[in-house]
Amino acid sequence: MDFRNSKNTDTITGPRSEDVLPHTASAAVKVVIVGGFGVGKTTMVGSVSEIRPLTTEETMTEAGIGVDDNYGSETKTATTVAMDFGRISISDELVLYLFGTPGQERFWFLWNGLFEGALGAVVLIDTRRLEVSFDVIGRLEERGVPFVIAVNDFPDAPHHPVETLRRALDLGPGVPIMACDARLRESSRDVLMTLMRYLHSLTVAAARV
Numbered sequence: 001m002d003f004r005n006s007k008n009t010d011t012i013t014g015p016r017s018e019d020v021l022p023h024t025a026s027a028a029v030k031v032v033i034v035g036g037f038g039v040g041k042t043t044m045v046g047s048v049s050e051i052r053p054l055t056t057e058e059t060m061t062e063a064g065i066g067v068d069d070n071y072g073s074e075t076k077t078a079t080t081v082a083m084d085f086g087r088i089s090i091s092d093e094l095v096l097y098l099f100g101t102p103g104q105e106r107f108w109f110l111w112n113g114l115f116e117g118a119l120g121a122v123v124l125i126d127t128r129r130l131e132v133s134f135d136v137i138g139r140l141e142e143r144g145v146p147f148v149i150a151v152n153d154f155p156d157a158p159h160h161p162v163e164t165l166r167r168a169l170d171l172g173p174g175v176p177i178m179a180c181d182a183r184l185r186e187s188s189r190d191v192l193m194t195l196m197r198y199l200h201s202l203t204v205a206a207a208r209v
Contacts, residue, residue, distance in 0.1 A: 001209065004113075004166075004169075005113035006110065008096075018080045020037070021176045025089065025092070025093060025094070025095045025139055025158070027093055027094050027095070028096075028097060028198070029094065029096050029097070029119045029120075030092075030096075030097050030112055030117050030118045030119060031096050031097065031098055031099070031118060031119065031120055031121065031192065031195065032098075032099045032100075032115060032118045032120075032121045032122075032145070033045060033084070033099065033100040033101065033121070033124065034100075034101045034121055034122070034123055034124070034136050034140070034147075035101075035123055035125060035133065035134065035136060036125075036126065036129060036132030036133060037131075037132070038108050039124040039125060039129075039132075039152055040126075040127070040152045040182035040183075041084065041100040041101065041123050041182075042055060042084050042100055043182040044100070044122070044124065044150075044161065044180075044182040044188045044191075045056045045084040045086040045098050045100045045187050046084070046086065046175070047182060047183055047184060047188050048086065048098070048185050048188035048189055048192065049086025049087055049088060049098065049197070050086075050087060050088050050089060051086065051087050053084055053085060053086040054083075054084065054085040055084050055085075059114070060099055061156055064203065083099055083100060083101060083102070083114055084098075084099070084100030085098065085099055086098040086100075087102070087190065088189065090196060091195070094196075096196075098191060098192075099114050099118070101114050102205075110134060110144045115139075115140075115143055115145060116189070118145055119146075119198050119199060120145065120147060120148075120195050120198070121140055121144045121145050121147040121148075121195075122147065122148055122150050122192070123136055123137060123147050123148070123149050123150065123183060124148060124150050124156060124180075124182065124192055125150070125151055125152065125169075125184045126152060126153050126154060127151060127154075127157045127158050127159070127160060127165075128154065128156070128157050128158070130165075130168055130169070132173060133169060134169070134172070136168060137170075137171075146176070146198065146199055146202055148175065148177070148178070148191065148193075148194050148195045148198055149171070149175060149177040149178070150177040150179075150180045150182075151165070151177065151179045151180065152180060152181070152182050153179060153180065162177050165177055174197075175197075176194050176198050178190070178191060178194055188199070
């Protein structure tokens with residue numbers, strides 16, 4: 001068969017111009033966005049990424065009833081089953097590669113691979129379901145991955161003082177906690193900048209020891 005004249009043959013094209021890594025980039029850092037089911041990880045990656053994000057969302061079915069805790073996310077119709085991926089340039093030289101993890105506990109076995117090589121993490125939390133963050137934070141602490149806490153803004157979520165959240169999550173005094181709206185690029189970028197500053201402070205402190 002002569003495939004050259006086939007109307008069903010797909011044309012393979014090169015990368016879009018906006019997806020090409022800036023020629024000035026000299027350093028790349030891997031960051032993971034973690035949190036429980038429905039806290040906004042896919043939304044954050046999508047809002048801040050300068051390239052079209054890669055998502056692995058699948059339609060939710062009745063098979064997840066009684067297995068996945070969707071409290072606060074009852075209207076959610078799709079869920080990440082592997083990872084989300086995006087990219088953002090913090091400066092002309094520094095690029096962050098963003099990996100969003102699946103939130104359902106049955107997919108947490110994928111986290112180990114996503115954590116490999118990660119310089120730091122953003123833990124997105126929903127104050128309506130603080131308890132789902134405990135295991136997430138514990139896994140990061142076990143692997144020694146530094147992280148910041150981003151409290152995603154949901155309309156009906158209760159607001160708590162930072163120190164109250166710090167005690168509830170059993171965090172040390174140095175871990176940054178900040179409010180964010182994962183839907184907004186500026187807010188999500190501020191969270192990532194906070195993580196970068198925190199990682200820099202840890203590096204400086206370690207050098208002084």
